[in-house]
Amino acid sequence: MKAIVCQQWGLPDTLSVQEIPDPQPAPGQVVIDVQAAGVNFPDVLIVQGKYQFKPQLPFTPGSELAGVVRAVADDVTTFKPGDKVIAFPQTGAFGQQIAVPVQALMPLPPGLDFATAAAITLIYGTSHHAVADRAALKAGETMLVLGAAGGVGLAAIEIGKALGARVIAAASTDEKLEVCKAHGADAVINYSREDLREAIKNLTDGKGPDVIYDPVGGEYTEPAFRSIGWRGRYLVVGFANGEIPRLPLNLTLLKGASLLGVFWGEFVKREPKASLAAMRQLMGWLQEGKIKPLVSARYALADTPRALNDMAARKVTGKVVILPNE
Numbered sequence: 001m002k003a004i005v006c007q008q009w010g011l012p013d014t015l016s017v018q019e020i021p022d023p024q025p026a027p028g029q030v031v032i033d034v035q036a037a038g039v040n041f042p043d044v045l046i047v048q049g050k051y052q053f054k055p056q057l058p059f060t061p062g063s064e065l066a067g068v069v070r071a072v073a074d075d076v077t078t079f080k081p082g083d084k085v086i087a088f089p090q091t092g093a094f095g096q097q098i099a100v101p102v103q104a105l106m107p108l109p110p111g112l113d114f115a116t117a118a119a120i121t122l123i124y125g126t127s128h129h130a131v132a133d134r135a136a137l138k139a140g141e142t143m144l145v146l147g148a149a150g151g152v153g154l155a156a157i158e159i160g161k162a163l164g165a166r167v168i169a170a171a172s173t174d175e176k177l178e179v180c181k182a183h184g185a186d187a188v189i190n191y192s193r194e195d196l197r198e199a200i201k202n203l204t205d206g207k208g209p210d211v212i213y214d215p216v217g218g219e220y221t222e223p224a225f226r227s228i229g230w231r232g233r234y235l236v237v238g239f240a241n242g243e244i245p246r247l248p249l250n251l252t253l254l255k256g257a258s259l260l261g262v263f264w265g266e267f268v269k270r271e272p273k274a275s276l277a278a279m280r281q282l283m284g285w286l287q288e289g290k291i292k293p294l295v296s297a298r299y300a301l302a303d304t305p306r307a308l309n310d311m312a313a314r315k316v317t318g319k320v321v322i323l324p325n326e
Contacts, residue, residue, distance in 0.1 A: 001022050001023075001095060001096040001097045002017055002018070002019060002095065002096050002301060002324070003017070003018060003020050003060045003092075003094060003324075004016070004017060004018075004061060004062070004094040004095065004301065005018045005020065005059070006057065006058060006059055006060070006061055007057060007058045008057065009047070009048055009049035009057075010048060011047075011048065012044065012047060012304070012305040012309050012312070013309070014047075015061075017301055017304075020060075020095070022097055023097055023098060024099065025071050025072055025076070026073060026099065028073060028075060028076065028102060028103075029076070029099045029100060029101050029102070030069050030070075030072045030073070030079050030085075030102060030105065031069070031072075031097055031098070031100075032065065032067040032068065032070060032085060032099075033067050033069075033096065033097055034066075034067040034093060034097060034098055035065075035066055035067045035068065035324075035325070036065065036066050036117070036118035036298075036321045036322065037062045037064065037065040037094055037322045038064040038093070038118040038119050038122060038320075038321055038322075039062075039308065039311055039316075039322060040063060040064070040122045040311075041151075041215075041238060041312075042122075043063065044311050046061055046091070047061055052263065052265070052266075053090070055090070055091050059091050059092070060092045060093075060094055060095045060098075061092075062091065062093025062094035062095070062322070063088060063089060063091060063093055063122060064086075064088045064093060064122050065087050065089075065118050066084070066085070066086050066108060066115075066117035066118040067084075067098075067114065068082065068085070069082060069084075069085055076102055078102055079105060084107070084108035084114075085105050085106065085108055086105070086107075086108055087100045087105050087121075088104050088121040088268070089104050090265065094322055095324055096324045096325060103272060106276070106283075109283050112286070115295050115298060115321050116295055119151070119293040119294075119295050119318075119321060120282065120286070121279075122151075123151040123152045123154075123155045123293075123319060124155045124159070124282050125264050125268070125275070125278065125279060125282070126152050126155070126237065126262065127155035127159050127213075128278045129262060129264045129267050129278065130237055130260075130262040131143070131163065131235070132159060132163060133267075133278070134235060134261075134262055135213075135233040135235055137160060137163050137165050137210070137211050138163070138164070138165070138210075139163060139164025140165070140166075141211065142165065142166045142167075142168065142204055142207075142209045142210050142229075143165050143167050143168070143209055143210065143211040143213060144170060144211070144212045144213065144224065144227075145157055145160070145167060145170065145180075145185075146212070146214045146216050146220055146221075146224060147170075147214075147215050148170055148171045148176070148177075148180045148188075149169075149171045149176035149177070149318070150240065150314070151316070151319040152215045152237060152238070153169070153171070153215060154179070154180065154294060154318055155293075157169055157180060157184050157185050158183055158184055158285075158290065158291040158292065159285075159291070161290070162285050162290040162291065165210075165211075167184065167185050167187075168185065168186065168188070168189065168200070168203055168209065169187070169188045170191050170199075171188070171189075172191065172192045173192065176317060177190060179294070183292065183294070191220060196220055196223045196224060196227070197223045197226060200224070201227065204229070207229050208227050208230075208255075209227070209228060209229055210231075210232055210233070211232065211233045211234075212224050212225065212232065212234045213235045214235060214236060214237055215238040215240055216238070216241045217238070217239035217243055217244055218239070218241030219243070219245075221245035221247065222247060222251075225257070228255055228257050229255070230255055231255075231256050231258075232255055232257040232258070233258050233260055234258065234260065235260050236260065236261050236262060237262045238262075240314060247259075293318070293319060294318030294319060295318065295319050295320070296317045296319065297310075297320040297321075298321055298322075298323055298326075299320060299321070299322050299323065301322060301326065303322075304322055307322060
């Protein structure tokens with residue numbers, strides 16, 4: 001089988017397509033023929049050795065996929081060859097086949113194509129864990145989403161609307177904000193030409209948002225946090241900007257506000273039942289049309305480095321996927 005292999009920590013251009021042995025199912029595992037694999041910002045960090053965990057070299061990156069079960073271990077009874085599935089391993093998705101434990105699998109919902117299915121798990125799982133679980137966003141509250149046109153940002157908008165909240169989307173271009181409005185944003189802020197704090201004040205009648213969703217970090221974190229409402233919840237989702245901001249902690253005191261860390265991968269490992277319940281709710285919303293994953297580009301396996309570079313350069317709107325058989 002062909003797969004992307006990371007042999008040393010480095011930029012995406014150091015990755016290569018290689019022939020590696022076909023995987024065999026260990027106890028509790030299934031082998032999947034990968035039809036599509038989602039690309040996420042953590043993949044950019046993982047291949048550089050900059051993420052929260054470091055796989056053992058060499059390895060194949062990629063943490064979510066959709067495909068067809070090829071083989072199952074003797075002790076596996078919940079899946080069989082030919083089943084269409086979604087899987088969320090920590091690594092290994094950027095290849096033609098992968099062995100995955102059954103705990104990281106779920107059936108592909110009827111009528112869902114592989115590319116869209118591969119775009120759901122991480123971004124919607126992360127945003128659901130952040131918005132519904134960590135922040136406990138309620139109907140009638142207001143949420144501000146920074147970096148709102150990216151994959152997790154659009155997912156956060158849709159989840160916020162599904163929960164009955166008012167959602168303000170902030171992004172760097174008018175084109176990106178049009179995408180945010182198409183996915184349900186009630187109001188928008190172009191922070192490349194608007195003063196973020198003033199815009200937030202105007203859009204919330206001076207009260208500030210109840211929840212702020214921040215997957216970006218960098219220069220907008222402090223002005224956003226200074227604008228948060230009383231008892232507000234600030235979600236620390238990631239640092240796509242590349243800069244980990246420093247906040248004066250007295251700001252939490254002045255607003256009675258909370259900083260909430262969001263690490264979906266660890267949540268899945270530590271609380272698997274809660275994670276699966278969240279995923280089932282997301283699949284229900286998908287079938288009801290409340291969430292609509294946007295797959296903006298598809299890449300062949302050999303173009304995986306370009307896909308990761310586009311992700312690193314923040315050129316991606318919504319989600320992009322790798323098609324390993326092309």
